[in-house]
Structures are given as C-alpha cells and as structure tokens.
Amino acid sequence: MRYKIYLSPPHMSGREMKYIQEAFDSNWIAHIGPNIxxxxxxxxxxxxxxxxxxxxxxxxxxxxxxxxxxxGKGDIVLCQSLTFVATANPIMYVGATPVFIDSEATTWNxxxxxxEDAILHYxxxxxxxxxxxxxxxxxxxxxxxxxxxxxxxxxxPLIEDAAEALGSEYxxxxxxxxxxxxxxxxNGNKIITTSxxxxxxxxxxxxxxxxxxxxxxxxxPVAHYEHSAVGYNYRMSNVCAxxxxxxxEVVGExxxxxxxxxxxxxxxxxxxPGIDFQDGAIDMFSNRWLTALTIAGECPSLxxxxxxANGIESRPVWKPMHCQQIYKTLPRFGGxxxxxxxxxxxxxxxxxxxxxxxxxxxxxxxxxxxxx
Numbered sequence: 001m002r003y004k005i006y007l008s009p010p011h012m013s014g015r016e017m018k019y020i021q022e023a024f025d026s027n028w029i030a031h032i033g034p035n036i037x038x039x040x041x042x043x044x045x046x047x048x049x050x051x052x053x054x055x056x057x058x059x060x061x062x063x064x065x066x067x068x069x070x071x072g073k074g075d076i077v078l079c080q081s082l083t084f085v086a087t088a089n090p091i092m093y094v095g096a097t098p099v100f101i102d103s104e105a106t107t108w109n110x111x112x113x114x115x116e117d118a119i120l121h122y123x124x125x126x127x128x129x130x131x132x133x134x135x136x137x138x139x140x141x142x143x144x145x146x147x148x149x150x151x152x153x154x155x156x157p158l159i160e161d162a163a164e165a166l167g168s169e170y171x172x173x174x175x176x177x178x179x180x181x182x183x184x185x186x187n188g189n190k191i192i193t194t195s196x197x198x199x200x201x202x203x204x205x206x207x208x209x210x211x212x213x214x215x216x217x218x219x220x221p222v223a224h225y226e227h228s229a230v231g232y233n234y235r236m237s238n239v240c241a242x243x244x245x246x247x248x249e250v251v252g253e254x255x256x257x258x259x260x261x262x263x264x265x266x267x268x269x270x271x272x273p274g275i276d277f278q279d280g281a282i283d284m285f286s287n288r289w290l291t292a293l294t295i296a297g298e299c300p301s302l303x304x305x306x307x308x309a310n311g312i313e314s315r316p317v318w319k320p321m322h323c324q325q326i327y328k329t330l331p332r333f334g335g336x337x338x339x340x341x342x343x344x345x346x347x348x349x350x351x352x353x354x355x356x357x358x359x360x361x362x363x364x365x366x367x368x369x370x371x372x
Contacts, residue, residue, distance in 0.1 A: 004311030005362070008189040008290060011353045013250040019242030031216070033238030039245050040199075046248060047174040049182070049201040051208040054236035054244070055215055058163040058185030058198035063090035064211040064234060065159050065181040065200060066131065071096050075130040078118050080110040080142075080161075081320040082338035083135040086185075087161050088321050096130065100322040102334020107280050108292070108317075108341055109142035110134045112150060114334030119154050121333070131157045136165035136175050137318075138347070139191070139258075139289035140280050144170050144178050151179075159183070163198070166191050167255040169285035176201055186240075191254050191289050191352070192247035194240040255287045257352035261359065262288040265348055268363040272370045274299060292317060294344040303346060303369045310365055317345025 019035055028034060040052040055061050071077060073095035079088050081100035091098040099118055104111040115132065122129050132151055134142045151158045162168070162176035163185035169175065176182030182201045186194040202208050213219075218231025236244075247254075262277070269275055274296030280286055295303060300316065307314045320338040321327045349362060 003313040005313060005349050005354070005358050006351060007313040007315050007347065007349050009351050009353065010188045010193050011254065011351060013246055015249050016243045016246030019245045020239055023239045023242045028238040031235035031237055033241070035238045035241035035245060036236060039236075039241040039248070042245060042248055043184075043199055043201065046251065047177050047182075047201060049177045050203040051201065051205055053200040053208050053212050053215065054241055055198050055200060055234045056236055057086075057196060058161075058183055058187065059086040059090060060215070060232070060234040061183035061185075061198040061200040062087065062133070062159065062161065063093050063232070064214055065183060065207075066090055066094045066096070067214055068181070068207045068210040069131060069157055069159075071130045076122055076127055077131045077133060078115060078129050078156075079133045079321065080135040080137075081322045081332060081334075082108060082137060082318055082341060083161065083321065084163070084318055085321065085324065086163070087133060087135055088327065091133075098321070098327065098330060099129070100320070100327070100330065100332040102320075102332065102336070103137075103338045103341065104143065105337050107140045107142060107284070108137050108278055108338075109140065110147060111334050111337070112143055112146035115147060116150050118331075118333040119150060119156065123154070128154070129156050131159055133159045133161055134179070135161040135163075136168060138278060138292045139165045139168045139287040140278055141165065141168055141170040141175050141284045141286065143281075144175075148178060157181075164190065164289045165287060167251055167287040171283045177203070180204060181207060186244055186247075191258060191287055192244065192251050194236065194244040194247070197236045197240050197244065254352040257354075258288045258350055259286075261348075261350050261354055262291045264359050265291050265293070265363065268359075269293070269366055272367065288350065290315075290347040290350045292345060292347050294341060295346060296344060299369060300344055300346045303366055306365050306369050307362065310361070312349060312362060312365070314349065315347045317341050317347065
C-alpha cells in the first residue's frame with residue numbers, strides 16, 4: 001500500500017538547485033569538485049570539527065573509520081546493540097568481532113556500566129578491545145561523559161555513530177565531535193539529505209587523510225595508477241554534495257521542526273496510560289530526528305496497525321543486534337533494556353514537512369487506540 005503520511009520523508013528547501021546547476025554548468029559531476037570541498041568545510045563550520053570527509057554513505061564512513069584506526073581480523077569492537085544494522089556490519093567487513101552492549105533506560109543508548117563490564121572482561125582475557133562504537137539513537141545523545149571517561153581510562157578509541165543526530169548537542173557541543181572519529185548519514189530519511197551519502201569527521205588530520213586515501217581506491221599521488229593498498233570507491237559526488245550544501249543551509253529549521261513534532265506528541269499523548277517518551281538529561285539537546293516512545297502491553301502493534309489502516313507509516317524501535325539472526329551467537333553484555341524497548345517501542349511520523357493537521361490526525365488515531 002502507498003502511505004499517505006511517511007515516517008521521515010526527504011524535505012527539499014529549494015536552495016539545492018543552485019548548487020546542482022553549478023555542478024552541471026561547470027561539468028563537475030563526479031567525485032571531485034568545488035561542492036565537495038565547500039560541503040566539507042561547511043560541515044566543519046557547523047559541527048566545530050577540524051576535518052571532514054564527504055563519502056557515499058554513513059556505512060562507508062564507519063567502514064573507513066575502522067580501517068583508518070587499523071582495526072582488522074581478530075580484533076574486538078564494542079558496539080551498541082540497539083541500533084541500525086549499518087552500525088555493526090562494517091565491523092564484520094574488516095574481519096573484527098562485534099561485541100554488543102545493552103542500553104540504559106534513560107536515553108536508550110549504550111549503558112556505561114555494561115560497557116565497563118565488557119572492557120574488564122576482555123582485559124582479563126588479555127584481549128584489549130580496539131574500539132567502542134556508540135550510537136546517538138534517534139538523535140538522542142548518549143551518556144558521553146561516562147563513555148568518554150571509560151574510553152580514556154582504558155585507552156580505547158571511540159567512534160560516534162551520529163548518523164541520526166546531526167544538530168544534536170551534548171553540553172552545548174555538537175555530537176559527532178567527541179570521539180576520535182564521528183560519522184553522519186545523509187540518507188533520504190535523515191534530517192538533511194544528499195540523496196545518499198555520509199561524512200566522517202575528526203580533529204585528527206592523520207585519521208581523516210588515511211580515510212580519504214582509502215575512499216579514493218587508495219590511489220598513490222603519482223601520474224600513473226599506483227596502488228599500495230586495497231581501496232574503495234566511497235567518495236561523495238559533486239552533485240550530491242551540492243544537494244547537501246542547500247540542505248545544510250536550513251538544518252537549524254529542520255531541527256526546530258522535528259523538535260516541534262516531538263513536543264506536540266508529548267503534550268497530546270502523555271495522558272494515555274502506559275506511554276513514555278525517549279528521554280534525556282538536562283544537558284542533552286536532541287534533534288528529535290524521530291519521535292520514539294514506548295507503549296505498555298500489546299498496544300504498540302495495535303497503534304501501528306491503526307495508523308497503517310489510515311495510510312500512516314510508523315515503525316517499531318530498532319531490533320537489537322544481539323537478537324538478529326546474523327549476530328545472535330556473538331557475545332553481549334548488559335541486561336534486557338534494549339529488548340524491552342524493541343517490544344514496547346514505536347516511532348511516529350516525524351518529518352520536518354509534517355503539517356499540523358497531519359499531527360492532529362496521528363494523535364487522534366493513537367488516542368482512539370486507548371479507548372477500545
């Protein structure tokens with residue numbers, strides 16, 4: 001069936017065409033060009049990061065981050081379990097082993113206590129983890145103070161998967177800039193889009209340059225085609241970067257609109273018994289990419305089906321990685337918070353182009369589910 005209201009559709013600003021047209025007029029349509037250089041510089045200016053690399057997807061950015069850190073076969077990478085599969089898959093690409101960490105109940109992100117349990121376990125085995133990948137779920141910042149403390153205490157690099165969190169802040173600083181490397185996604189459903197694309201950010205010039213080298217087929221800087229390593233075709237095109245430039249000009253408005261959706265749902269639906277919204281601490285600023293909530297009992301599927309019957313898309317919370325068929329035999333640490341969130345969680349339509357009438361209709365349908 002064709003949905004009438006989508007979960008998180010692209011939202012064009014109209015400013016993108018200027019940069020796209022410039023790319024066509026100048027014939028810079030491939031993986032080099034002025035839009036790419038400018039987009040990377042503008043991402044640095046917006047986030048406060050020193051260096052940025054525009055690539056073909058957020059997944060590619062994580063893959064490059066692992067490669068740039070020298071992570072490979074037999075290494076252990078501690079990864080948040082409650083996330084999209086693209087957070088974990090690149091660990092397998094490089095031949096490392098993902099070890100999944102449960103969530104804490106406040107932000108729904110990586111639990112620091114479970115993280116330290118995992119670190120100590122592998123240290124006692126004489127196998128120090130090579131990296132931690134934390135995810136800022138649905139735009140909500142993770143408990144970065146605690147996670148950074150543990151990474152520094154034990155000397156383990158941190159990769160921030162901020163794919164869903166462009167514009168989110170932790171203590172006044174943009175997420176994606178706290179770890180050794182941060183990554184963003186600009187897929188069509190994200191808060192801004194380049195149609196498909198992502199970025200790798202870091203204050204470490206060496207890591208970014210290594211990632212840039214690998215993203216361009218590991219071609220050496222000589223006249224002929226010389227390759228000393230296996231590389232990848234991961235660079236963003238100049239046309240897609242032009243879309244990103246137009247989108248980045250309105251990212252503040254997009255964040256404001258998404259947060260407005262969350263506030264509307266929270267005010268409208270909190271009276272219904274058993275509904276709780278994804279929360280955060282006072283010093284966390286979420287872009288509210290998706291409004292995520294939990295509903296006790298059998299109601300999540302009831303609400304999902306009622307919305308679907310009215311042509312409205314909603315989505316269960318991500319199924320934890322340790323519950324996925326491909327990963328269920330791998331090690332995990334923590335309790336069952338992420339499993340509970342999966343069984344009780346639901347994401348409501350959260351697009352920045354959602355109208356007030358749309359929101360009222362959605363809230364009305366959810367309310368009706370509690371009257372039956």
